[in-house]
Amino acid sequence: MPNASIGVDVGGTKIAAGLVNAQGQIVCRGQRPTPAGSPTDILRGIADAVNEVIQTSGLKREQVEAIGLGIPGLVDPATGIGIVSVNLHWHDVPVKRVLEEMLGKPCFIDNDVKVAALGEFRHGQGQGLSSMVYLSIGTGIAAHLILDGKLYRGPNGMAGEIGHAVIDRHGPRCNCGAQGCLEALASGPAIAARATAKINAGRASSLVRMATAQQEPITAEQVFAAAANGDPLALETTEETGSYLADAIQILIMMLDPQLVVLGGGVARSGDLLLSPIRRSLERQAAQSYVFRQAFAPERVQLTRLGGDAAILGAASLVTAGF
Ligand SMILES: [Zn+2]
Incomplete structure (x- = not known):
């Protein structure tokens, strides 16, 4: 198998590696917990995961061209330095x-979410397109x-930091x-916080029982699960989430006119429970605005097709540079 490369998604809890063939398919995988120790321990864990994949695949070492890595936090792809994580x-x-x-092989690194965007662009929803916005919501x-x-x-490497665009200047205080x-307003913790605020204001919801039973704060995942079961408070919360995200997506579409906006990240695992309210809100805006109607169609906003594999595939394709 010529031109095989290895993509590694380095997370805070696990290291997931995959051997990717020339057709962009993951043909062999390896995974291990991220060592809790020093940077050297973590790098050794990464090398072990890569070696495991090579051994399991039955390939000779020479057949592996290079290794690409998605690293969380601030990364300098040019120097290959993990600046801060x-x-x-x-x-x-x-x-x-x-x-x-x-490893004795060329290695390439970039930020983990940028690498997932690259994977989605080259091998997922973005295949064959020339412009795409990957909106990561976690x-x-x-x-x-x-x-x-x-x-x-x-x-300044700051393009796309729309998470810190002010959508509601009377809204809650941000970490920034x-x-x-x-x-x-719309990150995972923010969704949970907005639902919790409604509960604390005395509103009825199936989430109240859940919060009491688990004696822990409710999560965004639980809000979406309650919405799927028709809980009115949860539905209201997911509908608001959709309209906040739609406001940002509307700006992105008007600014950049991308062929496609892809939703990724942990919150996008809620699937249509997230996508539908976003599309509804964008359709309302399109119905009002003649200008927005020229740029928007509902199918131009989609969920990730690759999910967790986007980062492995994107990391592996760092090897064929030009990103
Ligand atoms: Zn902020």
Whole structure:
């Protein structure tokens, strides 16, 4: 098998590696918990995961061209340095240099969500397109902009940080210090917080029983599950979430005119429970605005097709550079 490369999704809890063939298919996988120790321990864990995949695949080492890695936090792809990662508890780690020494293969790194956007663009919903916005909605929110086939980063690497665009200036305080950022309204923790605020205001909901029984704060996942069961408070919360995200997506569409907006990240696992309210809100806006109608069609907003595999596939394709 020529031109096989290995993609690694390095997370705060697990390292997932996959051997990707020339057709962009994951043909062999390996996974292990992320070591809790020093940066060297984590890098050794990554090297072990890669070696395990090579051994399981039955390939000779020479048949593996290179290794691509998606790393959480701030990353410098040019120097191969992991600048800072809250999840991995490290800063200024020479990831590329150390792993190349350990593995004897060229290594390429980029931010984990950017790598997932690349995977989705090359092998998922974005296949065959030239422009796509990948909106990642999880603990944080960020958009990754692929324009004319290339990731647009901006001169400060801040392009797409729409999570900190103010959507409601009377909204809740964001971790960044501002008030009413998209992230403070529609991220996973924000969805849970808005539902909890309604419950604390005395509203009835199946989530009240759940919160009491588990004696822990409710999660966004539970809000979506309750919405799926028809709980009015949860439905209201997911509908609001959809309209906050739709406001941001409307700006992205008007600014960039992308062929497609893809929703990824943990919150996108809620599937149609997230997508439908977003589309409903965008359709209302399109019905009002002649200008927006020229740029928008419901099918131009889609859920990720690759889910968790997007990062492995994207990391593996870092090897064929030009992103
Ligand atoms: Zn913010």
